[in-house]
Every structure is written in C-alpha cells, then in structure tokens.
Amino acid sequence: MLGDRTKTTIEPIRRLLRRGANAQVRKIVNKTHAADLSAAFRTLTFPDQKKLFSMIHDLEQKGLVFAELDEDLFLRIIEDMGVDEIVNILDTMASDDVADLMERFPDNLATEILRKMEKEGSAEVEGLLRYDTDTAGGIMVPDFVAVSKNTTAEQAIASLQKEYIDVEMPFYLYVTDDYGRLAGVSSLRQLVVVPPETPMKEFMTSDVYRVSTDTDQEEVARIVARYDILAVPVVDEDNKLVGIITVDDVIDIIRREATEDMFKMAGVGEEFVETQSVIKSTRIRLPWLFASCLGGVLAYFIIGRFEASLKQMTYLAAFIPVIMGMGGNIGTQSSTIVVRGIATGRINIRDLWKVVGKELSVGMILGAFYGFVVGGVAFLTHDKWALSFAVSLAVISSMSIAALVGSMFPLVFARLHIDPAVATGPFVTTSVDILSVFFYFQIATLLLNL
Amino acid sequence: MLGDRTKTTIEPIRRLLRRGANAQVRKIVNKTHAADLSAAFRTLTFPDQKKLFSMIHDLEQKGLVFAELDEDLFLRIIEDMGVDEIVNILDTMASDDVADLMERFPDNLATEILRKMEKEGSAEVEGLLRYDTDTAGGIMVPDFVAVSKNTTAEQAIASLQKEYIDVEMPFYLYVTDDYGRLAGVSSLRQLVVVPPETPMKEFMTSDVYRVSTDTDQEEVARIVARYDILAVPVVDEDNKLVGIITVDDVIDIIRREATEDMFKMAGVGEEFVETQSVIKSTRIRLPWLFASCLGGVLAYFIIGRFEASLKQMTYLAAFIPVIMGMGGNIGTQSSTIVVRGIATGRINIRDLWKVVGKELSVGMILGAFYGFVVGGVAFLTHDKWALSFAVSLAVISSMSIAALVGSMFPLVFARLHIDPAVATGPFVTTSVDILSVFFYFQIATLLLNL
Numbered sequence: 001m002l003g004d005r006t007k008t009t010i011e012p013i014r015r016l017l018r019r020g021a022n023a024q025v026r027k028i029v030n031k032t033h034a035a036d037l038s039a040a041f042r043t044l045t046f047p048d049q050k051k052l053f054s055m056i057h058d059l060e061q062k063g064l065v066f067a068e069l070d071e072d073l074f075l076r077i078i079e080d081m082g083v084d085e086i087v088n089i090l091d092t093m094a095s096d097d098v099a100d101l102m103e104r105f106p107d108n109l110a111t112e113i114l115r116k117m118e119k120e121g122s123a124e125v126e127g128l129l130r131y132d133t134d135t136a137g138g139i140m141v142p143d144f145v146a147v148s149k150n151t152t153a154e155q156a157i158a159s160l161q162k163e164y165i166d167v168e169m170p171f172y173l174y175v176t177d178d179y180g181r182l183a184g185v186s187s188l189r190q191l192v193v194v195p196p197e198t199p200m201k202e203f204m205t206s207d208v209y210r211v212s213t214d215t216d217q218e219e220v221a222r223i224v225a226r227y228d229i230l231a232v233p234v235v236d237e238d239n240k241l242v243g244i245i246t247v248d249d250v251i252d253i254i255r256r257e258a259t260e261d262m263f264k265m266a267g268v269g270e271e272f273v274e275t276q277s278v279i280k281s282t283r284i285r286l287p288w289l290f291a292s293c294l295g296g297v298l299a300y301f302i303i304g305r306f307e308a309s310l311k312q313m314t315y316l317a318a319f320i321p322v323i324m325g326m327g328g329n330i331g332t333q334s335s336t337i338v339v340r341g342i343a344t345g346r347i348n349i350r351d352l353w354k355v356v357g358k359e360l361s362v363g364m365i366l367g368a369f370y371g372f373v374v375g376g377v378a379f380l381t382h383d384k385w386a387l388s389f390a391v392s393l394a395v396i397s398s399m400s401i402a403a404l405v406g407s408m409f410p411l412v413f414a415r416l417h418i419d420p421a422v423a424t425g426p427f428v429t430t431s432v433d434i435l436s437v438f439f440y441f442q443i444a445t446l447l448l449n450l
Numbered sequence: 451m452l453g454d455r456t457k458t459t460i461e462p463i464r465r466l467l468r469r470g471a472n473a474q475v476r477k478i479v480n481k482t483h484a485a486d487l488s489a490a491f492r493t494l495t496f497p498d499q500k501k502l503f504s505m506i507h508d509l510e511q512k513g514l515v516f517a518e519l520d521e522d523l524f525l526r527i528i529e530d531m532g533v534d535e536i537v538n539i540l541d542t543m544a545s546d547d548v549a550d551l552m553e554r555f556p557d558n559l560a561t562e563i564l565r566k567m568e569k570e571g572s573a574e575v576e577g578l579l580r581y582d583t584d585t586a587g588g589i590m591v592p593d594f595v596a597v598s599k600n601t602t603a604e605q606a607i608a609s610l611q612k613e614y615i616d617v618e619m620p621f622y623l624y625v626t627d628d629y630g631r632l633a634g635v636s637s638l639r640q641l642v643v644v645p646p647e648t649p650m651k652e653f654m655t656s657d658v659y660r661v662s663t664d665t666d667q668e669e670v671a672r673i674v675a676r677y678d679i680l681a682v683p684v685v686d687e688d689n690k691l692v693g694i695i696t697v698d699d700v701i702d703i704i705r706r707e708a709t710e711d712m713f714k715m716a717g718v719g720e721e722f723v724e725t726q727s728v729i730k731s732t733r734i735r736l737p738w739l740f741a742s743c744l745g746g747v748l749a750y751f752i753i754g755r756f757e758a759s760l761k762q763m764t765y766l767a768a769f770i771p772v773i774m775g776m777g778g779n780i781g782t783q784s785s786t787i788v789v790r791g792i793a794t795g796r797i798n799i800r801d802l803w804k805v806v807g808k809e810l811s812v813g814m815i816l817g818a819f820y821g822f823v824v825g826g827v828a829f830l831t832h833d834k835w836a837l838s839f840a841v842s843l844a845v846i847s848s849m850s851i852a853a854l855v856g857s858m859f860p861l862v863f864a865r866l867h868i869d870p871a872v873a874t875g876p877f878v879t880t881s882v883d884i885l886s887v888f889f890y891f892q893i894a895t896l897l898l899n900l
Contacts, residue, residue: 035676043798161643170639171621171680188638189620193611225705226485228698230621230680247697248678254701255675258708259790266786267779272796278811285783286816292779293820296772297827303768304831310764317760317767318753321883322746324771328778329717329742329879333735336716340709346722348493361728366736370743377747381754429779433771 010040017048026055034064041065041073053077063093070272071104083109087116094168095121096141096249099128128243136220137213139253140234140243145173147200149183154196156186169246171230175204180240182210182233210235213242217253222345224250261343264421265336267292291426295433302434306441309448315382316444319374319391320437326370327398327436328429334359334406335424342414343421352411356404363403367396386447394440401439402432460490467498476505484514491515491523503527513543520722521554533559537566544618545571546591546699549578578693586670587663589703590684590693595623597650599633604646606636619696621680625654630690632660632683660685663692667703672795674700711793714871715786717742741876745883752884756891759898765832766894769824769841770887776820777848777886778879784809784856785874792864793871802861806854813853817846836897844890851889852882 009032016025029037029052037056041049056062066074066089078086090098090113102110102125114122124142131137145164147156156173164170173191175184184204194203210233211220224232224247234243260270267288303310303320310316338355341347347355375392382388406428410420459482466475479487479502487506491499506512516524516539528536540548540563552560552575564572574592581587595614597606610620623641625634634654644653660683661670674682674697684693710720717738753760753770760766788805791797797805825842832838856878860870 033677039795042796043801157642160639165643169680188642189610192607192638192642193615225698225701227483230619230697247680247701248675251675251697251701251704254704255708255794258705258712259794262708262712262786262790266782268783268787272787272791278808278815281808282812282815285780285812286819289776289779289816289820292775293772293823296775297824299771299775300768300827303771304765307764310760310767314757314760314764314767315754317764317770318750320767320770321749321753321774321887322743324774325742325746325749325778325879325883326739328775329739332716333718336712337718337722340712341722344705344709345489346492351493358728358731362732362735365728365732366739369736370739373743374747377750429775433775437771 005036005039009036010043013040013052014043014048017044017051022055025052026057029055030057030061034061034068037065038068038070041069046076049073050077050080059089060092062089063097066090066101067093067097072277074101074104078105083112083116087113091118091121094141094143095124095128096139096143098125099138100133102129103133131213134217135213136211136215136217136234136245137243139217139220139249140213140245141168141249142243143167144233144241144244145170146176146180146241147173149175149177149201149204150199151175152197152199153191153194153203156191156200157196160188169231172233172244173200174208174233174241174244175200176241179238182208182235182239182241184208185233208233211245212236218257218343220245221250221253221257225254226345257343261339261421264419265339265425267425288426291430292433295426295430298430298434299437302438303441306445309441309445313387313444313448315387316390316441319378319394320440322374323391323394323398323440324433324436326367326374326395327402327432329402330363330366330399331402331406331428331432334363334403335410335428338407338410339420339424342410347411349411349414352408352415355411356407359403359407360400363400364396366403367399370399371395386450387444390440390444390447393443394436397439397443398432398436401435402428405431405435455486455489459486460493463490463502464493464498467494467501472505475502476507479505480507480511484511484518487515488518488520491519496526499523500527500530509539510542512539513547516540516551517543517547522727524551524554528555533562533566537563541568541571544591544593545574545578546589546593548575549588550583552579553583581663584667585663586661586665586667586684586695587693589667589670589699590663590695591618591699592693593617594683594691594694595620596626596630596691597623599625599627599651599654600649601625602647602649603641603644603653606641606650607646610638619681622683622694623650624658624683624691624694625650626691629688632658632685632689632691634658635683658683661695662686668707668793670695671700671703671707675704676795707793711789711871714869715789715875717875738876741880742883745876745880748880748884749887752888753891756895759891759895763837763894763898765837766840766891769828769844770890772824773841773844773848773890774883774886776817776824776845777852777882779852780813780816780849781852781856781878781882784813784853785860785878788857788860789870789874792860797861799861799864802858802865805861806857809853809857810850813850814846816853817849820849821845836900837894840890840894840897843893844886847889847893848882848886851885852878855881855885 013025013028056065114126145167160170171188173186174182177183184206185208186200186204190203209223209227209229213234213236220232231244231246233241234245236242263269267285269284338347342349371392374395375388378391379388409427410424413420463475463478506515564576595617606623614620621638623636624632627633634656635658636650636654640653659673659677659679663684663686670682681694681696683691684695686692713719717735719734788797792799821842824845825838828841829838859877860874863870
C-alpha cells in the first residue's frame, strides 16, 4: 500500500537532516521518487534544501528533481552551481523537460548552457524552444517510434529492442511515409497480437487523431481526454510527424489549467503563489483588487448623490450589505458556471442567448424568493411599506442583473478571444456593485416620495 | 488535423436531421466517436435526440453513447426502451461503465436489468457495485492481465493473443502469486524487449504503486498524476489484485474534481447544472445563498444599532460597499488559494500557522495600501479627518480579517475532515460581511465622538 509519503519519506528526511545523519539521508534520497523528494524540499529551510540537493548522488535523479522543483527554489539552488555542473545534469534529461527549464534560466546563462550541452541534446532542445510554451510544439517530446508502411510487425518489435530502446513510452507506433509524413498508428498491443510477418499497413489505423505544433495546450488536453488516448502525435504544416504529447503531460496541463482558471477568477495571478514570498504574492494580487476598489469608489459617489434620501430614511443604509451581497454571490455563481462550462467544452459560445436566458431566469426566481425574505425582514422590523418594497425590488433587480452580467461577460469575452476567466472577475464584481447600489437608491427614492 | 467537431459532425447532423435525410445521418452517426455524438446530442431538441439515438445501428456504439450521455437525457431516452433492449446494450459494455450507469437507473429497473444480464457480466457489475462510487473500488475495471512469477516473456505474450485478447489496455502486466496477491508488474514494452524465455520474476518491478479498494478517488488521481503511470492496480485487504484504474479514468476524475471544487466554492452544487432545467438549477443554488442572506440580515441589524452615528454622518453609508467589497475579494483570494492548495497537495494541513501567517501579512499590506487610497478619496471629497481615518482603518481591518478568515477556515475544516471547498464559501462570506460592517461602524462611532 502506498503509505502517506509524509510519514515514510518527508518526516524522516527532516529528522535525519536535523540530526546530521547524512549517510542515512543519502540512502533515502537516492531511492525516493523525484516527485516525493520535491514535496520534501518544500518543507525545509533554504540551507537544508541546498544540503539535501547536494546529497543526491545520481545525475539523472538530480535532473528529475530539477524538473519537479518550484521555480523560486530552482533559481536559488542553481545560483551556486557552475555552468558545467548544470550542463552535466541537463544532458541526462529528456529534451522537453530541458526546454521547460530553459524558460527559467536568465537569458545569458541559457545561451551559455545550450552552447555547452552535447550537440544532439541541445539541437533537440533548441528545436522545441522555437514553439510557444502553451502550444503543442512547446510541450511535445521529439521522442517517438516511427516505421514505414511496409515494415512487418516482427521488424517493428525488433526496432524497439535496438533503435528505439530509449523511447520512454512506446505504446503507440506511428507509421510515416518516405517524407516523414504521418500515415497511420498502431498500438504495441496490436503489434504483439498479429502474425509477425504482417506489414504495418495492413493493421494500422489511418484515421489518426493528431494536432499541429501551434495547437493550444488546452485543446490538446481536451482531445486526449475526450478520445481516451495515451498519446497524441504532433505534426507540422507539412503533416510531418515532429513529436508526441503523452497522457502524463496532459494530466499536468489539465491540473494547471484548472488551477489557473480558479486563480484568475479570484484575481490571484495564474500559478501557485503560496510557495512564493509575501512580497511577490502581494504584488501579483494588488492590481486585480484595483478594479474592485474602483467599483466601490464609484458606488460611494452614487450613494453620495442620494444623500437626501439617506437623511430622510437612515435605515436605507442598513440594507446595502444584504443587497450587494446577494447580487455578488449570484454573479459569482453564474460566472463560475459559464467560465467552467466554456473551459470544459460543455457550453458552446454560440449558445449565448440560451445560456444567458437560463441564468437570467434562475436569477429572477432566486431574486424573487430572497427579495420576499429580506423585504419581510424589513417589514417585520419597520412596518413601512415603502421601505420593504424598495428593499425587495432592490434584491430582485440586484440578483437578476448579476445573473445576466455574470453569464454574459464570459461568453462575450470568449467570442472576442479574450480569456473569459481573467476578464470576468473584476468586470462582473464592479458592474454588479455599481448597478445594485444605483437601482436600490433609485427605487427607494421613488417609493419614499410617492 | 482534427477539425472543429462542431463543423465536421455536430452541424451536419443537425442540418440533415432537420431535412429528414435519415440515411445520411445514419452514415455519419455510425462512424462518429461516441464522445462527439454526445456533444451533438446536447444541441438537439428532445424529439431529435430520440430520433438520433434510434439511428445508431451498432449495439456497442449505443453502449458507448449511453456512457457519455448526460444523466437527464439518459433517463429520458431509456424511458421508452424495453428492459431487454437495455440489457442487450449493457451486455456489450465494459463492466465499470455498466456499474456507473446502474447508479442512474431507478432501483427496481436496476434489479431487473442485473437479473437479465449475461451471468458473467452481471456478476462483475455486482462486484463493482459493492464499493462506494468515489473510491478506487467504485471506479476500477476488473479487466487486467495477471500472470505468475515463473511465466516467461514468451508465454505472457501468447496469453495476450488468447486469454487476454479482450483486455482494453494491457500496457502493464501484473504478476500475482498462487493466491492472486499482487507481487510485481512489468510493462508490455519490457516484455517485448527481453529475451523470450526470461521468467517474469527476473525483470518485473516488485515495488508496485498500488491502492486499496477503499482509497478515495482523489487520492488515486493524485498518485497516477504524481508518478506518471498509465494505470494503478487495486488490491483488497488481503492484497489480492481485484482491478485496475487506467489513466483515462483518472483524467475524468481530475476534471470532475476541479469542476466540483469550483462549483462548491461558488455554491452551485457539484456538477454541471447548465444542462439541467431552470427549476433544478434554482433548487440546487437556493440553499447556499441562504447563508449569504443570513450574513446580510445580521449586518442589517448591526448597522441598525449604529443609527445614531448614521444620522450624525450620513456619508458613512456611502463607504459600506467599498469596505465590504475589498474585504470580500481578499477573502475569496485567500480561500481560493488555500482550498486549491489542499486539493492539489501543494499545501500541507499541518502548515496551518505558516499559511495563515503569510495570508494575513499579504492581507495587511494590501489593506494598508487600499486603506490609504480609499481614505484619500474620502479626505479629498470631504476634508474630514475623522471620517477619512475611520474609512482607512475599516478597509485595513476588513481586508486583514478577510485574509485571516479566508485562509484559516479551509485548513480547520480539512483537519476536521470536512470538505474545505463546500464549507468555506458561506462561512467566509458571512463572517467577512458581519465583521467588516461591525468594525467599520465601531471605529467610525469612536472617531466621530472624539
């Protein structure tokens, strides 16, 4: 059974490091999976982190840990390392992992590293770096098995034993023509089950799911998830097979994208800021709060103009929180549903009116319900019709408007090719604040002066 | 290139159905992937949906579509189907997919179906139904390759051609002892590369990542994602191998869990309500808004007690939105970070004080900044020290408290084994509303009477 890795790995490492039992730490470290080591790193102080890294004996293990470290820690650890030491580690790593790390190095260091790396490795890495990080080209591995149409099953298997012995996940074998263009695919299982002398062309699937180098990574993830495949081939403009993206990388994409969307909607940047310094976290979150502050200040000016009504009925102020709060919550509900729906392909942006219509209906029904509740509270405590009606109508309008705005903004942004997750938060919050407050005081003033 | 499936599949189906070109619809339908068909279903009216389903000729394709349909639609389509017709379709499906569907059938229908299904299939399904849906036992497939330690590579490959010819993804072969207990694993690739007469025990990995039948599905997903494996074996209390969970199912878990968390935090239930009726959607969302309403009503009573201050300085009311808004937003930021961090394993619940401390610091810095901004606006428009200070201090305290509450609640809930995502939303919103308003008026009253 997989034990809680905190107990089996992380705690022991901490304890032994503190006690200075270095030999024992080395033993654990060199047989622990890199992903678990990275979790252990997060719990240590920086001096202990440096110490732990230096205890990793195996260069390949060092490379695997490199790929798993959080960005901040990675940069601090390489600060004290010589270029040659870094290059030796990178030479053991898969080129897609190296390409990902290259993004993190300061430019001059990156250039020097590429120069010093072994020719074959650095050429592959440079090839990958040509592509944008968030595209298929940027995540693919140029590490795949390709055979020709006339290769027999037997010959293909033999190539796995020689030529392609190092390919990480050879579960699909791709069939290419003389120009390297993708013609078909077969699974390793099919290879093993057909008569050995059968040529690939007789049992391969020619209708291959494929993506191009500029396909967005979210789309790649959607395709792998939708069709339950273990890898998807990547082709260039000439349909030449240039790499594959395996399902483990897709899982990472899906997780990161989900985190990214959640964070964008809350205005906390795009990645995990929790492991970064207070200063950095503050800097990332400050700008997004500005939109909210602006909305609040505008609301202040709006209320200011209704000073007369407030003097007339001071109790109007007491309902501001509940009206804004209910509106804000429904707005969040609607925008969360729509943003997530767009991201997972459940909502089609062509269905704008259908989706907005439904959300508005829900908003109005819920608004009517809670409008009745809050209006009831107002009436029971004040016995004033005008006030109770004003409050009820304000709640209904606030919630309906919020549902409308919350569902519409993400769809409009998606149509304009703006990321709905990042634009929705501030826009929805600010609009709902201002509109709720405006309608409330307008309605109240009208009813109070009847 | 994978075209936009809307253009290549969904639109044509709609058009042809409308035109009554049934033969052509049948042609498309019988060569389209079930996942794409399901997307097409979503865009049709119910009569067209029934028509489309009846046009699917292949029983196995019908089964695949069954598994992909949204719950509502599934129940409506089977309403008009006889039990025998349903059983025939289910008999073609994998038992884990059948087990999932069983959950949806009304109880008496489910019993009848199980009775009528082919003996082997129904026994497997009943076996799976014993487990809770959200556990490894509930998602696993009892469909794997198991050989003994002394089996040679050659013999194992032969078993893939005969005995295990129907196993869906035989990329890992498991090694079990005479009692069926898990002893090791080998990949298909290893099998193909070692000399054919080598026995499994010589090249298998004995240190196998495994989960037990009661392991939570989120934990299963974490393990598969962390160690980059394509499948994880599931064992019972006696360490007997009872099933495997493949990476494609894990991808579905990860997506669903991310959607679930996002929805829980916004108070929209757990699954996609967008495809459900307005009534159902309203019913799901109504209760969660109640907590927010309660908070707003409590805030109303609090402000009511400060009526005197309001009469003295009506302008106090105008700052309520911005103070509550800023607090609410920071509260959302903090709770989003912490809830997501716990879910992805980036934040350890033992680090409560460290995490809360960091969030509080960020809250105080951002509070100081925006407190200055808003206080400045107050001063520039009113030229009153007392009011400006009150507003500034209110913003600072509101934001600091929100950061504290927003980060602490999820961690405390997680420690008490309560789902942080579902509890956090209402608790944080309500507390922040009440506390912000209370501190604001308390501070303002104090300063105004100095």
